[in-house]
């Protein structure tokens with residue numbers, strides 16, 4: 001069971017407990033637990049808005065709808081998060097997208113995120129390691145499990161704190177370069 005599923009399950013469970021304890025009123029429970037209604041269709045979705053600073057490409061995507069990831073939408077996101085130096089596309093870990101999605105909710109990132117780096121080919125990673133310090137030899141960017149980002153209009157410090165509080169993976173803080181790194185590796189933190 002994923003973190004998100006657990007969260008959803010716990011949320012629904014607590015509603016059931018509260019309602020059952022008060023009156024066993026099923027209609028009231030249904031009203032509380034109902035998802036958002038748009039038009040006549042009930043939908044539950046996760047949306048990401050991302051702007052790749054290197055390519056200038058933007059994507060707004062409902063990448064998860066009614067309980068499932070949407071393959072076509074994941075493909076659109078993968079393209080925007082490709083290695084812009086080589087144009088190579090790689091599947092980004094959907095759990096990483098959930099991490100970023102939750103982060104966006106927590107900091108109310110209405111303009112979405114600016115992406116400094118998504119996928120990196122091994123060749124690009126090796127090149128970056130020679131050019132600059134702080135690039136890991138076995139970077140999770142090469143597995144589609146890491147993104148460097150910032151949120152326009154939101155302080156990097158707040159975004160960083162929110163990412164740490166989620167405890168969904170690694171979080172690197174790069175205040176001098178104005179971005180944070182998030183990944184779906186083990187929970188850990190560092191400052192670059």
Ligand SMILES: [Zn+2]
Pocket residue numbers: 117141146147148181182
């Ligand atoms: Zn990174």
